[in-house]
Amino acid sequence: MINKISIAVIKRLPRYYRYLGDLLDDGIVRISSKELSEKMKVTASQIRQDLNNFGGFGQQGYGYNVETLYEEIGKILGLEKKHSLVIIGAGNLGQAIIKYTDFEKRGFIFKGVFDSNPKVIGNTMHNIIVQDVADLKEFIKSKNIQIAVLTIPKSNAPELANDLEKWGIKAIWNFAPVDLNVSDKVTVENVHLSDSLMTLSYKLKDAENKTKK
Amino acid sequence: MINKISIAVIKRLPRYYRYLGDLLDDGIVRISSKELSEKMKVTASQIRQDLNNFGGFGQQGYGYNVETLYEEIGKILGLEKKHSLVIIGAGNLGQAIIKYTDFEKRGFIFKGVFDSNPKVIGNTMHNIIVQDVADLKEFIKSKNIQIAVLTIPKSNAPELANDLEKWGIKAIWNFAPVDLNVSDKVTVENVHLSDSLMTLSYKLKDAENKTKK
DNA sequence: TAGATTGTTAATCGATTAACAATC
DNA sequence: TAGATTGTTAATCGATTAACAATC
Numbered sequence: 001m002i003n004k005i006s007i008a009v010i011k012r013l014p015r016y017y018r019y020l021g022d023l024l025d026d027g028i029v030r031i032s033s034k035e036l037s038e039k040m041k042v043t044a045s046q047i048r049q050d051l052n053n054f055g056g057f058g059q060q061g062y063g064y065n066v067e068t069l070y071e072e073i074g075k076i077l078g079l080e081k082k083h084s085l086v087i088i089g090a091g092n093l094g095q096a097i098i099k100y101t102d103f104e105k106r107g108f109i110f111k112g113v114f115d116s117n118p119k120v121i122g123n124t125m126h127n128i129i130v131q132d133v134a135d136l137k138e139f140i141k142s143k144n145i146q147i148a149v150l151t152i153p154k155s156n157a158p159e160l161a162n163d164l165e166k167w168g169i170k171a172i173w174n175f176a177p178v179d180l181n182v183s184d185k186v187t188v189e190n191v192h193l194s195d196s197l198m199t200l201s202y203k204l205k206d207a208e209n210k211t212k213k
Numbered sequence: 214m215i216n217k218i219s220i221a222v223i224k225r226l227p228r229y230y231r232y233l234g235d236l237l238d239d240g241i242v243r244i245s246s247k248e249l250s251e252k253m254k255v256t257a258s259q260i261r262q263d264l265n266n267f268g269g270f271g272q273q274g275y276g277y278n279v280e281t282l283y284e285e286i287g288k289i290l291g292l293e294k295k296h297s298l299v300i301i302g303a304g305n306l307g308q309a310i311i312k313y314t315d316f317e318k319r320g321f322i323f324k325g326v327f328d329s330n331p332k333v334i335g336n337t338m339h340n341i342i343v344q345d346v347a348d349l350k351e352f353i354k355s356k357n358i359q360i361a362v363l364t365i366p367k368s369n370a371p372e373l374a375n376d377l378e379k380w381g382i383k384a385i386w387n388f389a390p391v392d393l394n395v396s397d398k399v400t401v402e403n404v405h406l407s408d409s410l411m412t413l414s415y416k417l418k419d420a421e422n423k424t425k426k
Numbered sequence: 427t428a429g430a431t432t433g434t435t436a437a438t439c440g441a442t443t444a445a446c447a448a449t450c
Numbered sequence: 451t452a453g454a455t456t457g458t459t460a461a462t463c464g465a466t467t468a469a470c471a472a473t474c
Contacts, residue, residue: 005419006440006441008440008441008442009441010412010415010416011408011412013411013412013415014405014407014408014411014412015392015405015408017411018390018391018407018408032454032455032456033455033456034455043442043443043444044443044455045442045443045444045445046441046442046443048455048456048457048458049441049442049443049457049458051457052456052457052458056456056457058455058456058457059449059450059455059456060448060449060450060454060455060456060457061449061450061453061454061455061456062450062454062455062456063454063455063456064456076415077411077414077415077418078414078415078417078418079411079414083414083417091309091312092305092306092308092309092312093305093306093309095305095309096304096305096306096308096309097406099304099305100406102390102407103407103410106407106410106411108410108414146417147413147417170417170420170421171413171416171417171420173409173410173413177231177315178231179228185420185424187413187416187417187420189409189410189412189413189416191404191406191409192227192228193310193313193404194227194231194315194316194319195224195227195228195231196386196402196404197316197319197321197386197402198226198227198230198290198292198319199223199224199226199227199402200360200384200386200400200402201290201291201292201296201321202223202226202289202290202291203223203384203400203402204291204296204359204360204383204384204400205290205291206218207383207384207398207400208383211398219464219465221464221465221466222465245430245431245432246431246432247431256466256467256468257431257467258466258467258468258469259465259466259467261431261432261433261434262433262434262465262466262467264433265432265433265434269432269433271431271432271433272431272432272473272474273430273431273432273433273472273473273474274429274430274431274432274473274474275430275431275432275474276430276431276432277432
């Protein structure tokens with residue numbers, strides 16, 4: 001844990017976690033890095049290197065215990081403790097996220113939903129009443145919210161992000177198609193859907209070109 | 214265009230495109246790699262290296278013409294031609310995507326929405342009537358659809374992806390929290406929201422640990 | 427022309443893969 | 451014990467950054 005773990009490693013952890021969860025559901029007790037590497041289409045070497053950033057979870061001659069490893073990665077990812085979140089932006093995307101129950105199962109608890117549109121305020125979403133963003137500051141402070149999910153249009157996002165930092169938010173899951181400019185005390189994880197679709201477009205074009213040749 | 218472009222470079226292109234679009238909106242005519250690097254918080258060297266994978270778009274002593282560069286990157290990303298897509302899964306996520314008009318502006322045209330739930334089939338979403346997935350095969354073939362957006366639960370996704378390949382789909386934008394196993398003739402771009410949220414969770418925990426020390 | 431900035435080569439840095447001794 | 455597989459070091463590969471000649 002002493003050395004700085006690279007972001008490339010961290011982004012692979014949820015995928016390991018997902019595969020181990022599936023193995024667990026299938027009743028598999030142990031797995032070697034080689035077997036797992038074949039399923040996941042990565043090298044066994046990479047799996048062992050990645051895991052050894054956090055400790056020796058395996059056993060020579062045996063491999064890894066699926067349940068133990070699953071739990072350990074969960075702990076590394078911070079899933080053993082609950083997180084309180086608010087969703088800002090009660091549109092379809094906000095609704096999709098709040099209704100996706102897997103997040104709550106993993107300890108991400110949606111405490112409130114906020115919007116600025118009077119037509120939306122007062123509606124119920126997934127048993128939560130949509131509140132006015134004017135009340136957001138007070139809510140964050142009183143309920144000690146750590147994480148804000150930003151499912152709002154591009155225009156308001158940057159200034160709202162700065163407000164969120166002032167109000168004590170520690171992490172922003174940002175779906176607005178813009179880069180936020182908060183201090184490095186606030187963790188930002190971007191989901192830029194447009195960027196993703198353009199990447200798909202490039203790869204599709206590239207594949208077409210190869211076929212032609 | 215001869216050398217294989219790395220995925221790291223490709224994933225940066227939409228971000229350049231976004232920043233250049235903003236500059237264009239602001240009426241900025243030219244920009245140097247240095248100025249852009251300061252805005253984007255990357256090195257000027259990286260910008261020049263990235264762009265020179267695709268050609269020399271700049272001019273010594275001047276920099277880059279914003280409009281030209283914007284258009285060139287658009288072409289590289291394949292945005293100059295229209296794409297026909299279908300959305301499979303008419304839930305909130307599917308609705309969020311179809312209603313987000315920026316995609317259509319960029320040439321991604323939603324030709325159909327499909328679902329397997331009889332309660333949803335027949336509903337109208339963004340002026341499109343939700344059809345039965347049973348009719349998907351015929352629709353893809355007759356309308357020559359290239360891209361499928363998969364906003365369905367995990368369980369059905371892998372087998373559906375294999376069907377989509379058989380039916381002629383060339384690219385899948387996958388929101389199901391599972392890896393698809395199609396041939397390399399089909400381009401897959403994953404948006405794993407759970408993975409993203411877990412990554413955020415890790416980074417948040419990591420930041421907390423640093424503060425304590 | 428002089429100054430600015432690119433395009434591109436070279437140097438550095440970091441991440442991935444290979445190899446193997448340690449050990450269960 | 452013998453076989454298997456890890457943990458970890460070393461080698462390789464690739465990506466990023468630095469430097470600078472070319473040139474507008």
